[in-house]
Amino acid sequence: MKILVPVKRVVDYNVKIRVKPDGSGVELANVKMSMNPFDEISVEEALRLKEAGKAEEVVVVSIGPAKAEETLRTALAMGADRAILVETDDTVEPLAVAKILKGVVEAENPGLVIVGKQAIDDDANQTGQMLAALLGWAQGTFASKVEIGADKATVTREVDGGLQTIDIKLPAVVTTDLRLNEPRYASLPNIMKAKKKPLDKKTPADFNVSTAARLKVLKTEEPEGRKAGVKVKSVAELVEKLKTEAGVL
Amino acid sequence: MHFGLTEEQEMIVSTVRNFVETEIYPHENEVERTGIVPKEIGQEIKRKSQELGFFACNFPQEVGGAGLDNLTFTLVERELGRASMGLAAYFGRPSGILMGCNDEQRERYLIPAVKGDRFDALAMTEPDAGSDVRGMKCFAKKDGDDWIVNGTKHFISHADIADFVIVFIATGEEQTPKGPKKLITCFLVDRGTPGFEIREGYSSVSHRGYHNCILNFTDCRLPSAQILGELHKGFDLANEWLYGTRLTVAASCVGRARRVFDYAVSYAAERKQFGKPIGANQGVSFKLADMITEIDAADFLTLHGAWRLDQKLPANREIASAKLYASEMLARVTDEAIQIYGGMGLMDDLPLARFWRDARVERIWDGTSEIQRHIISRDLLRPFGA
Ligand SMILES: Cc1cc2nc3c(=O)[nH]c(=O)nc-3n(C[C@H](O)[C@H](O)[C@H](O)COP(=O)(O)OP(=O)(O)OC[C@H]3O[C@@H](n4cnc5c(N)ncnc54)[C@H](O)[C@@H]3O)c2cc1C
Ligand SMILES: Cc1cc2nc3c(=O)[nH]c(=O)nc-3n(C[C@H](O)[C@H](O)[C@H](O)COP(=O)(O)OP(=O)(O)OC[C@H]3O[C@@H](n4cnc5c(N)ncnc54)[C@H](O)[C@@H]3O)c2cc1C
Numbered sequence: 301m302k303i304l305v306p307v308k309r310v311v312d313y314n315v316k317i318r319v320k321p322d323g324s325g326v327e328l329a330n331v332k333m334s335m336n337p338f339d340e341i342s343v344e345e346a347l348r349l350k351e352a353g354k355a356e357e358v359v360v361v362s363i364g365p366a367k368a369e370e371t372l373r374t375a376l377a378m379g380a381d382r383a384i385l386v387e388t389d390d391t392v393e394p395l396a397v398a399k400i401l402k403g404v405v406e407a408e409n410p411g412l413v414i415v416g417k418q419a420i421d422d423d424a425n426q427t428g429q430m431l432a433a434l435l436g437w438a439q440g441t442f443a444s445k446v447e448i449g450a451d452k453a454t455v456t457r458e459v460d461g462g463l464q465t466i467d468i469k470l471p472a473v474v475t476t477d478l479r480l481n482e483p484r485y486a487s488l489p490n491i492m493k494a495k496k497k498p499l500d501k502k503t504p505a506d507f508n509v510s511t512a513a514r515l516k517v518l519k520t521e522e523p524e525g526r527k528a529g530v531k532v533k534s535v536a537e538l539v540e541k542l543k544t545e546a547g548v549l
Numbered sequence: 550m551h552f553g554l555t556e557e558q559e560m561i562v563s564t565v566r567n568f569v570e571t572e573i574y575p576h577e578n579e580v581e582r583t584g585i586v587p588k589e590i591g592q593e594i595k596r597k598s599q600e601l602g603f604f605a606c607n608f609p610q611e612v613g614g615a616g617l618d619n620l621t622f623t624l625v626e627r628e629l630g631r632a633s634m635g636l637a638a639y640f641g642r643p644s645g646i647l648m649g650c651n652d653e654q655r656e657r658y659l660i661p662a663v664k665g666d667r668f669d670a671l672a673m674t675e676p677d678a679g680s681d682v683r684g685m686k687c688f689a690k691k692d693g694d695d696w697i698v699n700g701t702k703h704f705i706s707h708a709d710i711a712d713f714v715i716v717f718i719a720t721g722e723e724q725t726p727k728g729p730k731k732l733i734t735c736f737l738v739d740r741g742t743p744g745f746e747i748r749e750g751y752s753s754v755s756h757r758g759y760h761n762c763i764l765n766f767t768d769c770r771l772p773s774a775q776i777l778g779e780l781h782k783g784f785d786l787a788n789e790w791l792y793g794t795r796l797t798v799a800a801s802c803v804g805r806a807r808r809v810f811d812y813a814v815s816y817a818a819e820r821k822q823f824g825k826p827i828g829a830n831q832g833v834s835f836k837l838a839d840m841i842t843e844i845d846a847a848d849f850l851t852l853h854g855a856w857r858l859d860q861k862l863p864a865n866r867e868i869a870s871a872k873l874y875a876s877e878m879l880a881r882v883t884d885e886a887i888q889i890y891g892g893m894g895l896m897d898d899l900p901l902a903r904f905w906r907d908a909r910v911e912r913i914w915d916g917t918s919e920i921q922r923h924i925i926s927r928d929l930l931r932p933f934g935a
Binding site: 373487489495 | 556559600
């Protein structure tokens with residue numbers, strides 16, 4: 301089986317996000333960029349499945365600017381076998397990403413696609429689900445455990461009420477949650493090998509997908525800062541305030 | 550001229566940074582408080598470094614290392630320099646001088662050191678011979694095919710956890726126009742050799758958890774097979790293989806200074822007095838400007854020295870400049886960082902005071918600042934016969 305893992309280049313999770321003064325978006329100039337943390341978890345899961353003999357090849361794909369090649373190299377340094385860069389300078393919305401990924405899936409024929417449940421930049425949480433729908437495949441979202449059987453996968457999902465375990469038919473799309481695994485560091489030998497691993501370059505046009513925007517960003521603004529708390533003298537006062545001021549009781 | 554790192558170097562830097570932040574930082578407070586690196590934690594760092602192929606990455610591939618060039622290894626040292634030295638010691642950088650092993654010694658010392666099975670320390674300094682290493686009193690007298698050693702070494706880093714020590718010992722004297730000159734030989738000495746004792750050293754203000762030891766030799770018998778390199782040629786061997794170790798001091802100073810700087814900038818931006826961030830005063834913000842300028846300068850000097858080594862260009866003066874400047878820069882940067890923190894900078898609750906204490910030794914070991922200036926000035930004036 302081949303596993304396809306999409307990886308996105310996003311602002312590093314340690315960076316304190318700043319809004320551009322004109323409100324047109326988030327400041328990206330001179331900001332550290334890294335692989336979306338959920339995608340690192342996806343790469344790790346794919347590598348573990350390969351190491352367990354459940355897969356033969358791990359292919360990573362990124363849709364984004366030329367610089368996204370660095371993100372792919374990081375995935376190759378973690379141990380992925382091959383990379384595909386679908387190059388575009390446009391901001392690609394989840395539906396267009398899903399359509400391009402569908403094209404990649406049709407060309408590569410993977411048995412499993414492991415996608416991060418969301419990217420930490422737009423937090424859309426849509427790509428995996430849309431891809432499964434476009435392909436007509438089964439989906440197991442928010443996975444905290446994945447087991448691969450003969451022609452099915454058993455996925456433990458993190459849902460509001462706790463954990464839900466489902467069996468899905470392969471091929472399938474799985475989206476990863478935070479507790480699925482702890483991604484590895486790139487090892488030194490793999491870092492040295494990463495450059496020599498194949499990296500194919502494509503464009504959205506190769507898959508007949510338009511990346512034109514369908515959404516319009518009206519304004520980007522900072523969330524309001526947290527207000528200082530208040531101290532209450534008694535439980536009675538607390539209950540009173542929860543009822544009258546907070547309106548939660 | 551090209552100042553960028555290769556993609557591999559970028560990834561190596563980010564992996565080591567990540568490793569240091571995740572595997573080492575969380576243990577630092579305990580090591581600082583107790584002065585001890587718990588054995589399990591040291592072994593865990595070693596195991597993970599081995600797994601990632603970083604252990605002994607400064608050694609060539611044919612002996613089991615990763616074959617990093619000097620520049621890339623300097624980048625690794627820079628990132629490790631951010632972390633507590635007692636803990637980072639377990640990341641594994643055996644002394645490069647082990648490349649001087651003969652075939653038989655390779656199996657007993659070099660290969661086990663690269664594999665992490667045997668840990669090394671290196672001893673030159675004596676109570677009466679610091680900067681003036683050649684003035685050493687530790688002496689080996691020939692007895693048949695053996696050598697009988699007497700003397701004392703001190704300040705020997707991490708000999709407490711070493712399985713063997715690379716020791717420089719006087720083996721004779723030659724007459725020169727400038728007077729008699731000691732002949733120095735390098736020996737490999739196993740822990741447990743009769744007449745060889747590794748004793749606890751002094752308690753130091755810098756780098757808690759990274760211990761220095763005293764070595765005593767009392768009629769210690771060493772076979773000639775323990776000689777590393779050639780008889781009387783110890784310093785030639787040191788010049789060949791230890792030439793670049795001052796760069797590792799410079800690099801770790803740069804790494805630590807960058808860590809300290811991040812603290813200073815964020816505090817200057819967040820701490821409010823008189824109704825505004827303290828960084829809004831030039832008295833504070835200009836400190837930051839000077840700090841980053843000096844850090845970048847030290848970084849460039851250091852990487853340039855490493856690059857010259859890789860290009861096989863003369864680098865003695867450049868490396869001395871890097872070591873001198875980076876260690877003195879770190880002293881200023883850690884001091885100013887404390888100033889920016891005000892009273893809190895001095896308290897054990899924050900790591901600032903530790904960075905400041907740790908910085909102090911960097912101007913002393915691997916050649917004091919004065920000795921580096923001596924090297925630099927001799928290099929400048931010798932061509933004029935002055
Ligand atoms: C924590 C620690 C760990 C160490 N680890 C090791 C180790 O693992 N192995 C090892 O062999 N050594 C080690 N050393 C020793 C270190 O290299 C020496 O401390 C250093 O070389 C200086 O020697 P010294 O301390 O005897 O000072 P001295 O040489 O006595 O110097 C005292 C002062 O005189 C100055 N001075 C001396 N000569 C001159 C001159 N010609 N011109 C101008 N000024 C001069 C010096 O700069 C210094 O300011 C360690 C030291 C420390 C503190
Ligand atoms: C060991 C110790 C004992 C102490 N004992 C006492 C005590 O007994 N009683 C007591 O009342 N206090 C005591 N103090 C507090 C001491 O007086 C304060 O630490 C000192 O006034 C500085 O305040 P701060 O530490 O809050 O630093 P901050 O005021 O936050 O200053 C942080 C940095 O900003 C700079 N800065 C602030 N404002 C400006 C400005 N307008 N322009 C330029 N730079 C500025 C400062 O110079 C400093 O570099 C003690 C402190 C220590 C460390």
